Amino acid sequence: MNNQKQQKPTLTGQRFKTRKRDEKERFDPTQFQESIVQGLNQTGSDLEAVAKFLDASGAKLDYRRYAETLFDILVAGGMLAPGGSISDDLTRTEFCLFTAQEDLETMQAYAQVFNKLIRRYKYLEKGFEEEIKKLLLFLKGFTESERNKLAMLTGILLANGNISAAVIGSLFNENVVKEGVSAAFAVKLFKSWIYERDINAVAVALRKVSMDNRLMELFPANKRSCEHFSKYFTDAGLKELSDFARNQEAIGSRKELQKELQEMMARGDNFKDIIAYVREEMKKTSISEQLMIGIVWSSVMSCVEWNKKEELVCEQSIKHLKQYSPLLKAFTSQGASEIILLVKIQEYCYDNIHFMKAFQKIVVLLYKADVLSEEAILKWYAEAHVAKGKSVFLEQMKKFVEWLKNAEEEN
Numbered sequence: 337m338n339n340q341k342q343q344k345p346t347l348t349g350q351r352f353k354t355r356k357r358d359e360k361e362r363f364d365p366t367q368f369q370e371s372i373v374q375g376l377n378q379t380g381s382d383l384e385a386v387a388k389f390l391d392a393s394g395a396k397l398d399y400r401r402y403a404e405t406l407f408d409i410l411v412a413g414g415m416l417a418p419g420g421s422i423s424d425d426l427t428r429t430e431f432c433l434f435t436a437q438e439d440l441e442t443m444q445a446y447a448q449v450f451n452k453l454i455r456r457y458k459y460l461e462k463g464f465e466e467e468i469k470k471l472l473l474f475l476k477g478f479t480e481s482e483r484n485k486l487a488m489l490t491g492i493l494l495a496n497g498n499i500s501a502a503v504i505g506s507l508f509n510e511n512v513v514k515e516g517v518s519a520a521f522a523v524k525l526f527k528s529w530i531y532e533r534d535i536n537a538v539a540v541a542l543r544k545v546s547m548d549n550r551l552m553e554l555f556p557a558n559k560r561s562c563e564h565f566s567k568y569f570t571d572a573g574l575k576e577l578s579d580f581a582r583n584q585e586a587i588g589s590r591k592e593l594q595k596e597l598q599e600m601m602a603r604g605d606n607f608k609d610i611i612a613y614v615r616e617e618m619k620k621t622s623i624s625e626q627l628m629i630g631i632v633w634s635s636v637m638s639c640v641e642w643n644k645k646e647e648l649v650c651e652q653s654i655k656h657l658k659q660y661s662p663l664l665k666a667f668t669s670q671g672a673s674e675i676i677l678l679v680k681i682q683e684y685c686y687d688n689i690h691f692m693k694a695f696q697k698i699v700v701l702l703y704k705a706d707v708l709s710e711e712a713i714l715k716w717y718a719e720a721h722v723a724k725g726k727s728v729f730l731e732q733m734k735k736f737v738e739w740l741k742n743a744e745e746e747n
Contacts, residue, residue: 369415376431381431381436387448387449399460404470411434414429421477440528450493475512476515491530492532505550507521519568526574538580566582589623593621593623598635598638626670626673626676633680633681658701661705674709678708678716682721692725
């Protein structure tokens, strides 16, 4: 009994040492590289065979530990040193993305190889995205043809949802921006991405990771303007991307304008100064009155702390809007602007439930203050209203609309 007890630690120790030794032999990076390169040399340019080989090899080789090595070989033919050069010229394959034909169809086929591999081995997803980020930082170390292939592949992978648009952040690195490498790469990337999907899908993906307002960073600081961006990508055949960037800039300008407007109201600046400032900004940024009245309405309604009780908020809103009616009047000189304001009021009263019963009183107040005309109110009632709270608000307005119609007939 005593002898058996003394032997147990010795046996356990021996097994443990064997496992460690086996692990070192099995997971040697050099052996892993040699195995992948040998397999790719055997399958050659047959990408179906490549996909099958990679699927089967995952059971024998440690993809989890050597994901970076695996992806380096599939893209560049061998392990990459910092900067993008092959670290070992002796162990490499000519059958990889960089040596493939430079056309969209071939890149789509390669995208399928990566897609199948990652679907089969889900744990590779994160490593693959990190690999793409790294490759984008190494762009200067690749040839123009290699960059073009990588750009097309990246666009297809983004379109398929294999990677996140966050990878584009690597293109903002000063090292690849300053010589125009990032911008040229982005042209190929966005062309293949938009070809696979459309600009709306691209916009959604960019917004999801807050990249939608950073595209100017593809250029050096002295060229970061909407005009330069627009000309560059329009000349490259990507007008839809130029339009998207212009739209983003306009949205940014409107947000800044609304923020400044709210600060002016909070300070108690007089309406004459506020109106002059807003009109100047409208000229600078080419914002129409229809857009502007929406911004003014939002600013007016957000510069006060509203009562939580429905019976009190109605009285509070009438008092508040009576005070700010000159500001609203300044930006409703057109019938279309009046309709926009009516719709904004409708949406606001629906979205903020305490205001549901205040809608009619607000409209009547603004009618009496010459902000809204009877023509605009009648048009809104007949056809220009939106779905939000439609039945409630039309019922509220019924008697007043009838009064307007009768008054119109008498005149």
